[in-house]
Amino acid sequence: AQSVAQPEDQVNxxxxxxxxxxxxxxVSGNPYLFWYVQYPNRGLQFLLKYITxxxxxxxxxxxxxxxxxxxxxFHLKKPSALVSDSALYFCAVRERAGNxxxxxxxxxxxxxxxP
Amino acid sequence: xxVISQKPSRDICQRGTSLTIQCQVDSQVTMMFWYxxxxxxxxxxxxxxNQGSEATYESGFVIDKFPISRPNxxxxxxxxxxxxxxxxxxxxxxxDVWGGSYxxxxxxxxxxxxxx
Numbered sequence: 001a002q003s004v005a006q007p008e009d010q011v012n013x014x015x016x017x018x019x020x021x022x023x024x025x026x027v028s029g030n031p032y033l034f035w036y037v038q039y040p041n042r043g044l045q046f047l048l049k050y051i052t053x054x055x056x057x058x059x060x061x062x063x064x065x066x067x068x069x070x071x072x073x074f075h076l077k078k079p080s081a082l083v084s085d086s087a088l089y090f091c092a093v094r095e096r097a098g099n100x101x102x103x104x105x106x107x108x109x110x111x112x113x114x115p
Numbered sequence: 116x117x118v119i120s121q122k123p124s125r126d127i128c129q130r131g132t133s134l135t136i137q138c139q140v141d142s143q144v145t146m147m148f149w150y151x152x153x154x155x156x157x158x159x160x161x162x163x164x165n166q167g168s169e170a171t172y173e174s175g176f177v178i179d180k181f182p183i184s185r186p187n188x189x190x191x192x193x194x195x196x197x198x199x200x201x202x203x204x205x206x207x208x209x210x211d212v213w214g215g216s217y218x219x220x221x222x223x224x225x226x227x228x229x230x231x
Contacts, residue, residue, distance in 0.1 A: 036222075043207060043224035044158075090157065094220075102148075103209075103220060105158045 002027045006106035021076040023091030032094040033074040039087045081113045119223035127229045135194045136226045138208030143188035146211040153204045198230045
């Protein structure tokens with residue numbers, strides 16, 4: 001069965017420091033991988049995706065993520081965190097086969113960036 | 116991309132009543148999805164709603180509890196029936212949009228439901 005794991009409930013970083021939010025996945029075949037962000041009282045906003053090609057993908061707001069097939073990971077990164085990055089981040093996976101459209105989400109990681 | 120609106124944005128309801136949530140998209144889409152996000156939890160897919168066919172429900176979700184309508188390619192409704200406090204959640208609508216090489220999924224702002 002497909003699954004996504006975000007091992008950290010919360011990540012705390014100081015503003016200006018690099019940040020990493022971890023994600024590992026389990027899915028048959030090659031997946032589509034995504035990161036979404038949810039600000040308080042707002043819907044989900046798409047950050048970035050990995051479909052194929054370069055393992056390092058760049059997305060919105062300066063975020064990037066590295067696809068590592070051997071480690072089945074897709075960690076979210078940003079070189080310099082901002083206080084405004086504080087939010088709830090979800091990793092998600094979608095199987096290529098069947099194109100059902102179904103997304104499987106991780107449990108979410110709260111990012112807290114302190115001034 | 117797709118712009119998705121949901122109504123209501125939030126509601127407080129009494130136990131035993133039902134609430135219908137509307138989802139409107141600014142373009143025609145084939146696949147629409149309804150997710151639930153319980154307090155402090157991740158998103159869980161309730162059902163997939165394709166126009167012209169009955170909704171497909173995920174394990175743990177049934178049509179009697181969460182009836183869905185999909186009358187056309189831009190609109191869907193989800194009803195939460197006979198509500199209990201355990202149904203207090205954010206309900207999100209999402210759609211698949213063809214991005215040229217891949218289907219991208221966009222989400223509505225969500226409906227925050229509190230059941231007393």
